[in-house]
Amino acid sequence: MGFWDIFKKKEPHNPEEDYKIAITESAVSVVLPDGKTMEIEWDKIQVIALSNTDQGPWQPDIWLIMAGEGQGVIFPHGAKGFDEVIERVSKFEGFDHHAIGLSMCCAENAEFILWGNRANLTGFK
Numbered sequence: 001m002g003f004w005d006i007f008k009k010k011e012p013h014n015p016e017e018d019y020k021i022a023i024t025e026s027a028v029s030v031v032l033p034d035g036k037t038m039e040i041e042w043d044k045i046q047v048i049a050l051s052n053t054d055q056g057p058w059q060p061d062i063w064l065i066m067a068g069e070g071q072g073v074i075f076p077h078g079a080k081g082f083d084e085v086i087e088r089v090s091k092f093e094g095f096d097h098h099a100i101g102l103s104m105c106c107a108e109n110a111e112f113i114l115w116g117n118r119a120n121l122t123g124f125k
Contacts, residue, residue, distance in 0.1 A: 021081030030073045040071040047116035050103040
């Protein structure tokens with residue numbers, strides 16, 4: 001470390017970067033910060049939702065949840081791969097694009113169903 005390095009501003013750690021998303025033709029998986037892996041096959045998805053919290057901007061505050069048939073994943077909006085997952089699932093027939101906008105404008109605790117049946121979230125979160 002050089003003398004001037006001590007004066008450089010360090011970027012704060014972004015906890016959303018700790019979620020590792022892998023996308024394949026058959027499934028999406030997420031390695032959580034604690035090392036646990038979650039996975040769901042694309043054809044097993046029964047519900048897609050955004051869950052907002054009032055924890056931002058200091059903690060992740062928008063979470064994507066996909067669940068169905070005993071499988072599921074959850075990861076924050078800022079995780080690398082989020083946009084690719086949304087791009088893929090937004091092509092599902094009946095996907096509610098308007099709900100994404102509502103979620104992005106919300107700073108309170110709320111859930112927004114993007115696709116499928118809310119009942120399939122029970123027991124997942």
